[in-house]
């Protein structure tokens with residue numbers, strides 16, 4: 268394998284239960300792109316393609332993934348089932364659902380029984396973006412250049428807050 272291929276080898280996997288999750292999950296992809304982290308994104312449905320889901324999870328570690336961001340809505344079993352088949356850390360994103368606004372997704376993902384963890388994030392866009400930032404923070408523990416990018420990202424947010432002005436009463 269050439270160095271260029273190794274550099275582009277995905278280290279973060281993003282999976283979602285349906286293409287209808289993309290509006291939310293694209294925010295995780297956008298953050299990884301912004302930080303220049305090699306990633307892959309695809310639809311893996313726990314109940315519609317369970318064999319592919321297991322194959323994805325089982326091969327994740329040997330393929331070099333160091334974190335998996337898994338988004339799903341409703342009875343959102345995708346993150347937990349992926350976590351059941353790999354020791355690569357799984358970051359779960361609850362996608363807003365049609366009838367329960369994603370509270371069902373949140374509870375499905377966050378209530379993993381003791382022993383198989385899924386780090387669970389906020390419902391929707393903020394959760395997707397923060398899951399990506401957490402994956403970056405994990406990678407940054409062994410990557411100083413990435414750590415510096417993350418520090419700069421934080422500093423930018425600090426400056427934005429410092430610059431905030433309130434309207435007159």
Ligand code: RP5
Nearest residue numbers: 284285287288339340341362
């Ligand atoms: C879940 O069911 C997906 O993650 C999605 O949030 C939800 C609805 O899927 P579609 O009916 O839109 O394909 O598996």
